[in-house]
Amino acid sequence: MSVVTETPRRGRPRDPAIDAKVLEATVELLEEEGFASATIQAISQRSGVPAPAIYRRWPTRLALIEHAALRGFAHIEVRATGDLGRDLRRFVRAYLDVYGTPAAQTAIPGLMASYQRGAVPAPARWIHISVRPQFYEILRAATPEHVDPSLDPDEIFDLLLGAILAHTFVPTAAGRARPVDRIVDLVVRLVRPTA
Amino acid sequence: MSVVTETPRRGRPRDPAIDAKVLEATVELLEEEGFASATIQAISQRSGVPAPAIYRRWPTRLALIEHAALRGFAHIEVRATGDLGRDLRRFVRAYLDVYGTPAAQTAIPGLMASYQRGAVPAPARWIHISVRPQFYEILRAATPEHVDPSLDPDEIFDLLLGAILAHTFVPTAAGRARPVDRIVDLVVRLVRPTA
Numbered sequence: 001m002s003v004v005t006e007t008p009r010r011g012r013p014r015d016p017a018i019d020a021k022v023l024e025a026t027v028e029l030l031e032e033e034g035f036a037s038a039t040i041q042a043i044s045q046r047s048g049v050p051a052p053a054i055y056r057r058w059p060t061r062l063a064l065i066e067h068a069a070l071r072g073f074a075h076i077e078v079r080a081t082g083d084l085g086r087d088l089r090r091f092v093r094a095y096l097d098v099y100g101t102p103a104a105q106t107a108i109p110g111l112m113a114s115y116q117r118g119a120v121p122a123p124a125r126w127i128h129i130s131v132r133p134q135f136y137e138i139l140r141a142a143t144p145e146h147v148d149p150s151l152d153p154d155e156i157f158d159l160l161l162g163a164i165l166a167h168t169f170v171p172t173a174a175g176r177a178r179p180v181d182r183i184v185d186l187v188v189r190l191v192r193p194t195a
Numbered sequence: 196m197s198v199v200t201e202t203p204r205r206g207r208p209r210d211p212a213i214d215a216k217v218l219e220a221t222v223e224l225l226e227e228e229g230f231a232s233a234t235i236q237a238i239s240q241r242s243g244v245p246a247p248a249i250y251r252r253w254p255t256r257l258a259l260i261e262h263a264a265l266r267g268f269a270h271i272e273v274r275a276t277g278d279l280g281r282d283l284r285r286f287v288r289a290y291l292d293v294y295g296t297p298a299a300q301t302a303i304p305g306l307m308a309s310y311q312r313g314a315v316p317a318p319a320r321w322i323h324i325s326v327r328p329q330f331y332e333i334l335r336a337a338t339p340e341h342v343d344p345s346l347d348p349d350e351i352f353d354l355l356l357g358a359i360l361a362h363t364f365v366p367t368a369a370g371r372a373r374p375v376d377r378i379v380d381l382v383v384r385l386v387r388p389t390a
Contacts, residue, residue, distance in 0.1 A: 035308065036231070106308070109304040109307040110304070110308060112303075112364045113301070155377055155381060159354065159381055161357075161365060162354070162359070162360055162365075163353070165357055165364075167353070167357070169360075170353070170356060182350055186351075186354055189389070192389065194384070194387065
């Protein structure tokens with residue numbers, strides 16, 4: 001049997017159509033039935049992909065939900081131009097777009113609650129970690145009179161992330177007009193070198 | 196019957212022991228069984244207070260959960276001394292203390308998910324709205340060379356709130372050491388008048 005000669009690790013090339021089916025089913029369940037209902041069993045039933053095949057692709061239910069709900073992050077590509085305000089505006093807008101999808105708005109509080117209970121091993125957490133390098137590049141590309149090099153870019157990123165979270169999930173903050181401009185103006189001000 | 200002569204609005208003075216029993220039962224359920232299990236029925240059973248008496252005190256389950264999980268906010272009292280860094284440090288520390296309780300860490304993601312689904316009328320939302328005035332007072336009391344008066348204090352507050360949320364709920368941010376100092380340093384820097 002040819003299967004025997006194939007080690008599981010090499011295997012056949014993965015069928016991307018299966019990944020897409022599973023992600024789509026997860027998004028639909030999140031949107032239609034909520035976080036608690038997006039179980040592997042339900043996702044398997046809706047997608048027609050058996051549970052073991054799902055677990056071969058995503059180690060945990062939460063990793064799959066995170067991937068499905070926040071897959072827009074994979075498409076965030078803000079090239080640093082050196083124009084800090086413009087680059088940040090595009091960056092924040094892309095972030096808010098991802099957080100603003102119905103699936104993300106359902107998934108994020110559910111993921112937060114699960115992380116809070118310590119349910120997830122660190123590596124699967126928060127796909128937007130992969131977006132950090134783009135943010136650093138934006139800061140690096142800006143001219144020195146706009147960015148204080150002594151600042152820790154990780155802390156600025158966390159602050160930006162918090163502002164986006166608040167604008168997405170805290171009603172009083174979410175109510176403000178022009179959130180992108182508000183957030184960008186504050187970050188531009190914050191990173192400016194002090195006199 | 197004396198009951199007839201009492202209008203429901205005047206009523207007898209509320210027994211604060213009943214409020215305390217209900218709040219305590221809610222906190223325990225959040226801690227032990229999670230957000231979904233903290234239903235009015237379960238709270239009623241555990242506290243021994245009938246559901247109608249609970250609804251007389253809190254219009255919705257979510258209002259009760261918010262009150263119970265975040266009741267520490269009622270005790271935040273940071274008097275503005277004019278020393279911006281010191282006042283902010285005390286303020287942020289008090290906030291992190293409230294968010295750091297097990298009941299809050301369970302309740303906040305659950306509340307966020309519910310708000311997201313539009314389940315709550317605006318007035319019941321986010322008890323920490325009541326903390327805003329203290330923050331404004333801290334900014335107002337600081338000397339002019341430390342705070343740019345042209346800044347919108349609401350926006351600064353939202354940014355601070357976002358930073359605290361991120362430090363509480365986003366693993367990468369939560370991992371940073373000395374979160375209070377980190378957040379306060381950035382806010383102090385942000386509000387400083389520009390040259």
